[in-house]
Amino acid sequence: MDLPSGTRYWTVLDDDLRVVPVPDRWGRYQRFGRSRAELTTKTNAGGAALYLRWCGATGRDWREAARDLGLFIVWLKHAPALRDAGPPVVVSGPGGKQVRQERRINVVLSATRGFLSYAVSVAEAPRSVLGQIYELGDSQDLPAEAQGEGTGLFYRLRARHRLQEPESAVDRASDEELVDMFMECRCARDRLVVVLLGRVGLRRGQAAGLHRSDCHMLPDSRALGCDYKGPHIHVRRRENTNGAWSKSRESVVLPVDFLVVRAYDQYVDERYALLGAGGSDFLLVNLFRGVLGSPMTPEAIYELFERLTGRAGLSRMVGPHMARRAFGSNVSDAGGKLDDVQALLGQRHPESARPYIIPDQSRLREAVERVPSPREWRDGGDR
Numbered sequence: 064m065d066l067p068s069g070t071r072y073w074t075v076l077d078d079d080l081r082v083v084p085v086p087d088r089w090g091r092y093q094r095f096g097r098s099r100a101e102l103t104t105k106t107n108a109g110g111a112a113l114y115l116r117w118c119g120a121t122g123r124d125w126r127e128a129a130r131d132l133g134l135f136i137v138w139l140k141h142a143p144a145l146r147d148a149g150p151p152v153v154v155s156g157p158g159g160k161q162v163r164q165e166r167r168i169n170v171v172l173s174a175t176r177g178f179l180s181y182a183v184s185v186a187e188a189p190r191s192v193l194g195q196i197y198e199l200g201d202s203q204d205l206p207a208e209a210q211g212e213g214t215g216l217f218y219r220l221r222a223r224h225r226l227q228e229p230e231s232a233v234d235r236a237s238d239e240e241l242v243d244m245f246m247e248c249r250c251a252r253d254r255l256v257v258v259l260l261g262r263v264g265l266r267r268g269q270a271a272g273l274h275r276s277d278c279h280m281l282p283d284s285r286a287l288g289c290d291y292k293g294p295h296i297h298v299r300r301r302e303n304t305n306g307a308w309s310k311s312r313e314s315v316v317l318p319v320d321f322l323v324v325r326a327y328d329q330y331v332d333e334r335y336a337l338l339g340a341g342g343s344d345f346l347l348v349n350l351f352r353g354v355l356g357s358p359m360t361p362e363a364i365y366e367l368f369e370r371l372t373g374r375a376g377l378s379r380m381v382g383p384h385m386a387r388r389a390f391g392s393n394v395s396d397a398g399g400k401l402d403d404v405q406a407l408l409g410q411r412h413p414e415s416a417r418p419y420i421i422p423d424q425s426r427l428r429e430a431v432e433r434v435p436s437p438r439e440w441r442d443g444g445d446r
Contacts, residue, residue, distance in 0.1 A: 070094070070302055071101050073108040075115065086111045089181045100308040102268075110174020113139065126188045129179055129195040132172070132224045139168045165226040172224055198223050235388035235421045236261065236381045243375040244368070251329040252350055256364055257371070258326040260383050263317055264390035264408050267364040267383040269298050272307030273346040280324050291316050294324050298409060305345065305358040315409040391419030396426050 072094035075086035093099040118125040140161050176196045182188035197220040241261045248254040259270045277297040295318045300309040342348050342356030391404050405416040
């Protein structure tokens with residue numbers, strides 16, 4: 064939904080392409096009342112749409128169907144996407160492939176709970192719905208460490224319906240992979256994108272949301288009204304016309320090294336040669352196709368990484384977030400502390416940086432070889 068101000072949010076339409084009132088109000092509440100990202104409203108609107116579609120296909124009133132969320136989970140697992148031929152139908156049979164995996168189903172369930180909770184809060188659904196989607200617990204069943212220093216009893220809500228997700232390995236891009244992708248770039252802009260993610264640790268939404276005024280590449284930026292020393296970039300959370308959004312609520316300043324400065328300079332020369340002084344204030348813009356000078360989108364950055372993975376002949380898909388993990392891991396491998404990684408990644412909590420620290424295999428090998436061995440082991444047991 065596009066508003067006159069340029070702000071957008073996602074909503075739910077019925078089969079006649081009319082806005083469904085309650086989900087639409089929920090989407091506006093998220094976007095403007097809670098300052099949620101546009102992509103968050105997209106995810107939640109998609110989950111609510113699936114829930115309403117299931118209710119319509121099975122003849123249920125969405126206000127009362129929460130008691131049957133277990134059947135909704137079965138429908139999500141096996142009902143194909145909506146086609147022109149009619150509503151999706153669950154077809155049973157041995158060996159049938161699951162349509163949606165556990166992770167996707169949990170995202171839909173989370174959106175459904177949020178939608179129903181909002182409906183209860185605005186008196187569009189009965190309060191009994193909350194007891195059907197959440198179970199009430201208290202602090203007595205928590206470990207002593209989680210109860211805190213207070214002795215008072217407090218209550219908490221826990222989702223009743225949630226699937227156990229299979230453990231998935233979290234990996235980083237290796238330096239060799241990033242170098243191979245860098246060498247396959249065909250323009251200075253693409254090289255700058257790889258460097259911003261692999262050497263600065265930006266998310267693709269942060270990179271696509273950078274403005275030219277955010278980049279201070281001089282040793283001294285006081286002439287620009289900035290007292291931060293050395294070349295750096297400012298990552299700010301703002302409304303962007305290309306859908307880019309910084310996940311970090313607070314603005315952060317990130318230092319950059321000479322490789323980033325060089326890639327930036329080459330891109331500025333390339334952009335000026337193609338567009339002159341025109342184009343938008345966004346840093347990364349279209350130079351060769353589409354509307355020239357229009358901002359690059361986060362989706363375009365993901366597609367760029369897909370193309371570079373293929374050109375480089377890599378054995379796996381290296382996504383933008385793997386480059387961000389590579390940066391965090393490289394900072395740790397170079398001797399950086401946990402709080403260093405946290406600050407450079409723009410994380411608010413120190414523990415949030417831990418998933419981004421994946422030690423390089425060579426560092427693990429060196430750590431093993433530094434462990435001293437007893438003399439008897441070195442001598443093979445001979446006395």
